[in-house]
Amino acid sequence: MSPDTNLDLNDPRLQEMLSKKIAAATALLQQAASHFAPTAFANSLGAEDMLLTDLIAKEALEIEIFSLDTGRLPSETHDLMRTMQKHYNIKLHLYAPRPDLLEAYVGKEGEDAFYKSVELRKACCHVRKVEPLQRALKGKKSWVTGMRAQQAVTRCGLQGQQFDATNGLEKFNPLHDWNEDEVWAYIRMREVPYNELHDKNFPSIGCAPCTRAVKAGEDTRAGRWWWEEPQHKECGLHDKNA
Numbered sequence: 256m257s258p259d260t261n262l263d264l265n266d267p268r269l270q271e272m273l274s275k276k277i278a279a280a281t282a283l284l285q286q287a288a289s290h291f292a293p294t295a296f297a298n299s300l301g302a303e304d305m306l307l308t309d310l311i312a313k314e315a316l317e318i319e320i321f322s323l324d325t326g327r328l329p330s331e332t333h334d335l336m337r338t339m340q341k342h343y344n345i346k347l348h349l350y351a352p353r354p355d356l357l358e359a360y361v362g363k364e365g366e367d368a369f370y371k372s373v374e375l376r377k378a379c380c381h382v383r384k385v386e387p388l389q390r391a392l393k394g395k396k397s398w399v400t401g402m403r404a405q406q407a408v409t410r411c412g413l414q415g416q417q418f419d420a421t422n423g424l425e426k427f428n429p430l431h432d433w434n435e436d437e438v439w440a441y442i443r444m445r446e447v448p449y450n451e452l453h454d455k456n457f458p459s460i461g462c463a464p465c466t467r468a469v470k471a472g473e474d475t476r477a478g479r480w481w482w483e484e485p486q487h488k489e490c491g492l493h494d495k496n497a
């Protein structure tokens with residue numbers, strides 16, 4: 256997703272739609288914090304996740320915020336981690352890969368094995384993302400993500416609240432029905448900090464070696480694992496959405 260500088264933020268229809276969606280997203284966050292506590296928000300530092308960070312901070316909701324520090328994130332994402340914590344005066348919990356699992360994987364397959372096959376790419380995502388996520392969710396009754404149904408074919412059936420059978424807890428997707436313009440309208444209206452890579456045609460941002468800028472007209476997820484078919488483009492954190 257790239258910032259749309261042509262958005263008319265004074266458009267009354269946009270403002271009305273936005274205020275309805277903000278109210279619905281806030282209600283889902285409140286539901287997670289009050290009825291499915293303890294809850295945690297998996298923050299990937301993408302545009303949607305910065306929007307949710309803004310809502311959680313402004314509403315002072317009891318939701319832990321964490322990120323998966325895979326060891327391969329772009330420097331711009333680390334910059335945003337620092338900016339975000341200062342801007343909102345909040346703590347971002349970081350979960351890194353287990354050193355023994357990482358050493359075994361890299362030792363056997365090599366540092367950049369993800370380019371060789373979908374299986375080796377998923378194995379890397381498992382060590383660097385899925386296993387740390389499982390630790391982050393341990394003891395939680397629910398978790399929150401910034402996923403939207405429109406982002407990818409793998410996410411088209413996404414709901415605001417659904418049971419996550421893989422991890423055994425409730426999952427909240429407060430932005431499931433938001434579109435790209437609405438996300439950027441929120442970010443612009445409320446001056447939410449965001450990853451500077453979005454200004455360089457990176458609509459979706461993950462690990463540095465697996466993310467590239469997209470060309471005009473390309474899908475928002477086209478820059479993620481661009482050498483794979485669209486139906487494979489999940490890292491294992493959200494596989495059951497398809």
Ligand code: SF4
Nearest residue numbers: 369379380383462465
């Ligand atoms: S996105 Fe790439 S580098 Fe990051 S964990 Fe997955 S395969 Fe590994």
